[in-house]
Amino acid sequence: MNKRLRNGFTLIEVMVTVAIVGILLAVAIPAYGDYVVRGRLSEAFTALGGAQPAAEQYWSNNRTYVGFGPINGLPANTAYFNYALSGASASTYTLTATGVGKMTGFVYTIDQNGTHATTGSPPGWGVNAACWVDHKGGACTN
Template identity: 60%
Template sequence: METRFLSTRLERGFTLIEILVVVAIVGILSAIAVPVYRDYVTRARLTEAFSGLGSVSTAAEDYWNTSSPHTYDGFDRLPANSANFTFALSGATASAYKVTATGAGPVAGFVYTIDQNGNRATTAAPTGWGTSTSCWIDRKGAQCVQ
């Protein structure tokens, strides 16, 4: 009796359909992930403004408490400007001041302020982020910093 061995053909590689499915999945994930990552990086850069303005508030109160007579006039201890934000003091008088952090480069369009009473405001932001007269916006949809 003769035994025949049937040779089986081993397939190597991928079919065109399999490659297209993988490309479609990667495309869908990229369409979701890239904008979310970009917003995350922007939010991380915004913390530079928040920490800078917070430190200004503390420094301004220290200046007011140690000056005689009590005044904000002459206060000039602002955070150093960076690639992301520039800081400016306006309206420094005996009883008031306002410090503005203006975004530059990747965070251009964001403008945050703080005054002598600790009032925070987002006076400008790119489309979709929103503005507020009572808080610093750090997320799209006008969500405030906690």
């Protein structure tokens, strides 16, 4: 009896493997993209959270928020967010982080009362007047 050994894989086995890898990638790549976006959002949260005490310190020294800027603690613009002060008066202000580049559409604010708000976001993320949205669907963890 002459037995032939067959080495290698059949075409069916290779196609099944390719299909499984394709399905896994179809799920993993979008999930990873959302993970990267959430990581970049933390930049805005940290900057705004750090700027608020600086604004309060500025007010305690000057009794007004007018004139608060980069020298006093307003965050510098970065590759993903631009920061601005608006509505500055003797008793009110709003700090805004506006997404740029790959973060376009995200707009986060904090005011003199410490109220966090998401006033703009890309489709699917949602807005919220009481928190900073950090997950698709409008979920907030802060």
